[in-house]
Amino acid sequence: MSVPFLVFFACAFLSVLGAVLLLVSWEPIHSALSLILVMMSLAVLYLLLGAEFIAAVQIIVYAGAIMVLFVFVIMLLNAGNEERTDWSKIAKVVGLPMAFFLLLLIARGLSRSVIGATIANGVGARSNAGVSTRDLSTALFRQYLFPFEATSILILIALLGAWILARKDD
């Protein structure tokens, strides 16, 4: 067992643990903290994959900005314990077997598709071109300049929309 494998399995375990904790915790703030755990371990995985810039953006934007926004809203709304509601009878009797059946169908379809074959055989990781931050920025500002500028308009619209939705009615 070499070091990259150990790092990978540690981070994979931490991220799955965080995702499970997000699901089982009843307090929203605990869910937010476990989601930060998932994002941190994914950032380490990005480093392992050689994507340094994406790892930095993951920590700064996701774990920093977006999760702080979530935590602020949880505090603002005083979001406490989640209400427990019972499932309806039809959901218990019909829903669970149907969901299981649907999952089986999807798994069967995937295992026969190109993606399934890729997962089964494994793509040979031949990375001849070094995927560096310099290449990323060159691609971003040359080939993808128009989408990049379009995202600034998207951010502006989101900003205005959030302001209009959350302001006081008067």
Added chain:
Amino acid sequence: MDPGEERRLSIIPISYYLVLSAILFGLGAVGVVFKRNIITILMSIELMLNAVNLAFVAFARAHGQIDGLVFVFFVIVVAAAEAAVGLAIVIMITKNRESLNIERINLLKF
């Protein structure tokens, strides 16, 4: 990049990353369906976006292509915008309904 580092980066098969990505995406989807708190549902959506990002980065690495990383960048930007608007909607709903439980938000429910 020297050969030693090349080997270090490519030693883990891409399929491991894809399986991890699928597990995280599935857990996120389960959260969207089963959780009752609207903020936790938004967080589960973020988890699904993260899982997709992991698959993008893994494929970008496997093919030595930059486009996957650029796409991850855009996904993060869109996730930020989505979180801002989504949380604003959550604040507005909570002001009107006095509850974060989605079972109570049932005006359009048959």
